Amino acid sequence: MSDFIVHKGRRAAGTFARHYGADVTDLHHEHGKRTAIMLADGRTGAGTCLGCDSAPCMEKDDSELTLFGALDAFPGDPSCDVCPTRAIYWDNENAAACVETGDCIGCGLCVSRCPYGAIRLGDGLTALVETADPDGLVIAGPTKREHPQVKRSGKIATLNAPAAANLPRTIAALDDARTTLLVRNLLNEVGLNARTRRRGDTNMRIDAVGFSRRERPFVAEIETGVGVLESPRGLLEDVAVLHSRYGYAVDGIDPVSIILSFPNVRSEYYQVIRDIEKVLGLRCRTITVGALVTLLWNCTKLDGFDGNTFTVGAGTIDLADCLGLDDAKLAEPYSGAFRPAK
Ligand code: SF4
Numbered sequence: 001m002s003d004f005i006v007h008k009g010r011r012a013a014g015t016f017a018r019h020y021g022a023d024v025t026d027l028h029h030e031h032g033k034r035t036a037i038m039l040a041d042g043r044t045g046a047g048t049c050l051g052c053d054s055a056p057c058m059e060k061d062d063s064e065l066t067l068f069g070a071l072d073a074f075p076g077d078p079s080c081d082v083c084p085t086r087a088i089y090w091d092n093e094n095a096a097a098c099v100e101t102g103d104c105i106g107c108g109l110c111v112s113r114c115p116y117g118a119i120r121l122g123d124g125l126t127a128l129v130e131t132a133d134p135d136g137l138v139i140a141g142p143t144k145r146e147h148p149q150v151k152r153s154g155k156i157a158t159l160n161a162p163a164a165a166n167l168p169r170t171i172a173a174l175d176d177a178r179t180t181l182l183v184r185n186l187l188n189e190v191g192l193n194a195r196t197r198r199r200g201d202t203n204m205r206i207d208a209v210g211f212s213r214r215e216r217p218f219v220a221e222i223e224t225g226v227g228v229l230e231s232p233r234g235l236l237e238d239v240a241v242l243h244s245r246y247g248y249a250v251d252g253i254d255p256v257s258i259i260l261s262f263p264n265v266r267s268e269y270y271q272v273i274r275d276i277e278k279v280l281g282l283r284c285r286t287i288t289v290g291a292l293v294t295l296l297w298n299c300t301k302l303d304g305f306d307g308n309t310f311t312v313g314a315g316t317i318d319l320a321d322c323l324g325l326d327d328a329k330l331a332e333p334y335s336g337a338f339r340p341a342k
């Protein structure tokens, strides 16, 4: 059971231990600095933890796991946890969220989900929940409120953050359940309506399904180990299942491999993808978990997997451009990579 479930049992829905007295409208992340917030009444300053119930930094709302249309029947992982390692928990003494830094992999999910600017990657490595209020924005005492829709900008972390260099190793060390939770939550946070397979479900082979922001369905194979070479073949099976069991047209489905790092440029992986496109007309895409983290850190949405390149909403990352294997760029359709800092 997650720490948050315990927390939820203690406090009424919608309550805050303290509040700003006005909704947050804008939030700006800057690597190495506290998150700047702007309030609806014009006050500005550094964000701090308000000790909110139904804390979005820790738990997703059930409604966030809903899929559009026929895909809602896909047997997905019901976990509402945000943190893939359960490093974030409720600190009852201080009525605030807290992070066990030894368990934090610095993915930034909790940072991007707090609508009050309270969390940052403190040293570019692990999440830190701020509880000080240097700008005097906080009004003591509980209140009841809805979480606001905030406009986010800036960078949670830059690619030279230590977490970036560590992620390939820390993600590779996660077990299957935590990896799929991480991937699902990253897909959701970069704007995709996605669900990952329920753990232990031997009847469902597809790792993840969902819709792009343009409402095209996709199927995904998540491979962070040695199975990368098999993922294009798995995608073919996934497309067949999505077509036959859920009724989506084959040419309307985007198959995507979500991997940790790209296989060697001379690997059979790329030839298999070319063969699939040539014979079946299906363009299998590949994106790294690091690319998803990069999008999240840059407060950038991924529109989808269709088109000639991955299309990125705010235009701050050209995924086709940022792909590199030993400094060599690969042409489409293999875009979407992230090179950790050396
Ligand atoms: S860190 Fe943010 S979302 Fe989490 S309890 Fe504090 S204010 Fe709420």
Ligand code: SF4
Residues within 6 Å of the ligand: 082, 083, 084, 085, 086, 087, 088, 099, 103, 104, 105, 106, 107, 108, 109, 110, 111, 126, 127
């Ligand atoms: S940065 Fe990621 S791993 Fe660390 S506490 Fe937040 S969600 Fe968990």
